[in-house]
Amino acid sequence: MADEPKQNNQKKQKKTVSRFVPIFVGILAFLIGVFLTIIVGFFLISRTLMAPTGQNSSGFNKISTVYQTIKQNYYRPVNSEKLIDGAVNGMVQSLGDQFSEYLPKEDASDLNTTISASFGGIGASVKQSGNYVAVDAPVKDTPAKKAGLKTGDIILAIDGQSAKNLGVSKVVSKIRGKIGTKVKLTLKRDDRQFDVTLTRAKIPVKTVSGKLDSDNKQIGNIQISTFSEPTAKELKQTIKKLRTQGAKSFVIDLRGNPGGTLPTALASASMFLKNGQTIMQVQQRDSKPERFTAGKTYDDGFKVTEPTVVLVDEDSASASEIFASALKESAGDQIIGTTSFGKGTVQTVSDLGHDSEMKITTARWLTPDGHWINKKGVRPTIVAKYPDYAYLSTFDVEKTYKSGDSSRTIITIQKSLQALGYPLDQTNGVYDQSTLDAVKQFQNDYQIPVSGEMDPTTNRRLTEALSQLIGKNDNAYKQAIATLTAKLK
Incomplete structure (x- = not known):
């Protein structure tokens, strides 16, 4: 338990976190950039941009000279805003940090x-x-x-x-x-x-979904797709609903969750920890780590005391890793699946005016026990993978593949058919007679016009069938159910 000064410090910490913005682009078509893990007060950058002195002054003079030379002497007119954007972008790119970037007007929006x-x-x-x-x-x-x-x-x-x-x-x-x-x-x-x-689709705004396990009605299965503003509220509502339906334990599925906002990650993780337990630590340059601890400030007093396990995979990143490591190290919960993505750095967004922003890495975040998971990920306490066929390469379903073709795509098709139980002589990428026969049988079984060719309709149905098979053989989820079932006995 944290003492009173730490609780006061907790309130101070919350004020320090001015804005943690997700570079969660995907659901908004392919939006911007990478996962942010943490935003800790953009004044840190603003301060350094004030009045250059000493050695920095000559550097700024050089930039000014280049700008004026181009504006006055380039053989054709140059847009001033474009020049400035290029200069700022060049400086940020020189850091060689994939998580630092300059966001001009349209990207910032x-x-x-x-x-x-x-x-x-x-x-x-x-x-x-x-x-x-x-x-x-x-x-x-x-x-x-x-x-x-x-x-x-x-x-x-x-x-x-x-x-x-x-x-x-x-x-x-x-x-x-x-x-x-x-x-x-x-x-x-x-x-x-x-x-x-x-095919472009509308992506549901809801970030949390939950239902009771089909076999054990005392286990609630909760999936969190991303940590954005409504997530903590949705998570609380979902848990309450599942409790009324009889749930006495929970699976929190973070697989494929690329991250999101820090306030949401803190609020969500705090629900599963005792007040005063550490959620995470943030270490800025030349500073000691600062702890963020669970408490009413984050969770409004709502707590989850039921047995809980967390599922992660290689696409669980950023805020997902904060949540998973908090429950693993502070709550002692089981983490099941495969090692997570491994993003342990902290980004700060600074408003540069004219609707543009700059995001740079300003610190690193550590797990409750002080581990830095950057490029290492959160390791599960129980390793459980999907079957090998779940990791087959994708292919263009709009094309038609037929007898005599030879390619890596044919290998994927052959192994998919094989996983679904259709016998083949080989899976070397040659569309031979056994592949033709397997395709015909598949088309017949799924009521598709039998041609022996992998046309778009057959391709899509094969992909759907394989996806359903993968779902039925979700080893991580099965392990989670077994773990919670044992605890409920």
């Missing part, structure tokens, strides 16, 4: 829109990656996730047009569109290039 969880699009978060934009995390039950997009996929082209040097904002605007329309992405994963066609 998109970023601020995401805070309220007002989303629509294909369901993924993105970030700048060199000259291209890359996928950061597809969100569960969205077109991006269902199509098999993965963290690190580079977006090479959109509807056949190169995405090189477009920047996040322009990539976002090109991927957005009317619900029900399609967008074709050319992606690069490792050394492989492939196309994926996605």
Whole structure:
């Protein structure tokens, strides 16, 4: 338990956290950037931007000289705002930090829109990656996730047009569109290039959903898709509802959750901890770590004392990792699944005026026990993975594949059919007779016109069938149910 001075310090801490804004882009088509974990007072940056002196003064003079030279001598007129944006962006990019970025007017607007969880699009978060934009995390039950997009996929082209040097904002605007329309992405994963066609959809604003387990009605299964402004309130409402239905324990599923706002992460985690227990720590440069502790300040006195386990995977990041590590180290709860993404840095957003903002890394965050999970992730106490076929590569379902074809896509199709129980002679990527026979049998079983070709209709049905099979063989969830069932006896 924390003593009184720590409780007072807790209130001070909350004031220090001026704004933790999620660079959760995906659900808003492909919005901006990467996951933020923490925003701790933008005055830290504002202070350093005041009146340059000494050595810094000569540096600013150099920038001013370059600006004036270009404005006066370049062979054609140059937009002043464009020059300034370029200078600021160049300085931020020189940090070599993927989580620090300059957000001009249009990007800042998109970023601020995401805070309220007002989303629509294909369901993924993105970030700048060199000259291209890359996928950061597809969100569960969205077109991006269902199509098999993965963290690190580079977006090479959109509807056949190169995405090189477009920047996040322009990539976002090109991927957005009317619900029900399609967008074709050319992606690069490792050394492989492939196309994926996605159908734009409305992404539910609700960030928390819950239901009783189908077999054990004393266990409530709660899924949190992201930590945005309404999440803590929705989580509280969901828990209350499940309690009235008979839930006496909870599974908190954070798989595929890319993160979100710090206040929400603090409020959500605080519900599961005793007052005074540490949720997380923040360490700024040349400073001792500052602790954030559970209490009424964050959870308004609402507590969850029932047995709880948390599910994570490699796409659980940022605020998800704060929540998971708090319950693991302070509450002693079981974390089940695979090692999380591993984002342990702190970003601060500073208002630069003219509707533009700058986000830079200003600190690192630590788990309650002082561990830095950056690039390491939160390790589960119980490792449980999906079957191997859950990690098969995605492919363009709008294309037709037929006998005689040979490619890596055929390997994916063959292994998918094999996972569903259809016998094949081999899975080497050659569309041979056994593959043709398996496709015909699949089409017959699923009442699709039997042609022996993997046409768009067959491709989509195969993808759906495999997804359903993966759901039935969710080893992490099964382990969670077994763990809670044992505790309830």
